[in-house]
Amino acid sequence: xxxxxxxxxxxxxxxxxxxxxxxxxxxxxxxxxxxxxxxxxxxxxxxxxxxxxxxxxxxxxxxxxxxxxxxxxxxxxxxxxxxxxxxxxxxxxxxxxxxxxxxxxxxxxx
Amino acid sequence: xxxxxxxxxxxxxxxxxxxxxxxxxxxxxxxxxxxxxxxxxxxxxxxxxxxxxxxxxxxxxxxxxxxxxxxxxxxxxxxxxxxxxxxxxxxxxxxxxxxxxxxxxxxxxxxxx
Numbered sequence: 637x638x639x640x641x642x643x644x645x646x647x648x649x650x651x652x653x654x655x656x657x658x659x660x661x662x663x664x665x666x667x668x669x670x671x672x673x674x675x676x677x678x679x680x681x682x683x684x685x686x687x688x689x690x691x692x693x694x695x696x697x698x699x700x701x702x703x704x705x706x707x708x709x710x711x712x713x714x715x716x717x718x719x720x721x722x723x724x725x726x727x728x729x730x731x732x733x734x735x736x737x738x739x740x741x742x743x744x745x746x
Numbered sequence: 747x748x749x750x751x752x753x754x755x756x757x758x759x760x761x762x763x764x765x766x767x768x769x770x771x772x773x774x775x776x777x778x779x780x781x782x783x784x785x786x787x788x789x790x791x792x793x794x795x796x797x798x799x800x801x802x803x804x805x806x807x808x809x810x811x812x813x814x815x816x817x818x819x820x821x822x823x824x825x826x827x828x829x830x831x832x833x834x835x836x837x838x839x840x841x842x843x844x845x846x847x848x849x850x851x852x853x854x855x856x857x858x859x
Contacts, residue, residue, distance in 0.1 A: 667844070667845050669846070669847075671849075676851070677851070678835070678849050678850060678851035678852055679790075679835070679849040680849075681846060681847070681848075684844065684846055686844055692844070694846065695747065695848075726789060726790075730845050732845055733795055734780070734792040734795055735780075735792070735845075735847060736792070737789035737790045737791075738789060739788075739789050740789055
């Protein structure tokens with residue numbers, strides 16, 4: 637089906653572990669984004685990508701790594717998870733007019 | 747860090763009431779202002795993208811206005827229905843920002859039947 641998907645939808649991990657959140661879109665949008673949603677902060681941009689192999693930091697990039705080897709995929713990796721990274725993570729892609737959001741991944745770091 | 751403010755933070759209205767809320771954003775380097783509707787347990791969905799000063803957009807009972815010179819946008823809902831209950835987000839897009847959006851914290855609307 638066309639659209640933007642995220643996996644897993646729910647993840648519990650331990651402090652210090654590496655975890656990767658996946659994002660896949662079928663529209664061939666050039667631009668993709670990762671946000672985190674926290675109470676009191678709304679949606680904050682972690683990283684974004686303008687095209688394959690082009691990525692840049694957003695507002696809150698520390699502790700995260702991204703890659704974009706293919707246009708349709710934009711994985712987000714927490715290299716060593718911390719409790720402060722417990723959040724809901726949203727991926728989005730853009731046709732340069734609107735951003736389309738995935739369903740979100742709820743990550744809990746214990 | 748850009749400052750995008752939304753007010754009120756939350757709002758309770760009765761079914762049939764009309765309501766409005768505000769988004770304020772930087773008046774410099776403006777490119778576009780986005781409104782999103784975000785239902786609980788779902789992902790944000792685009793309502794409007796507004797680019798021109800004085801722009802007015804309408805979708806059913808929901809409309810929005812834009813004042814880029816003073817840096818504010820209003821979202822109006824006419825005759826609120828329980829299914830309008832959601833968080834309404836605005837997002838500022840600056841010129842040359844690579845389509846990055848800076849979101850406000852949202853206005854949570856609850857419509858009581």
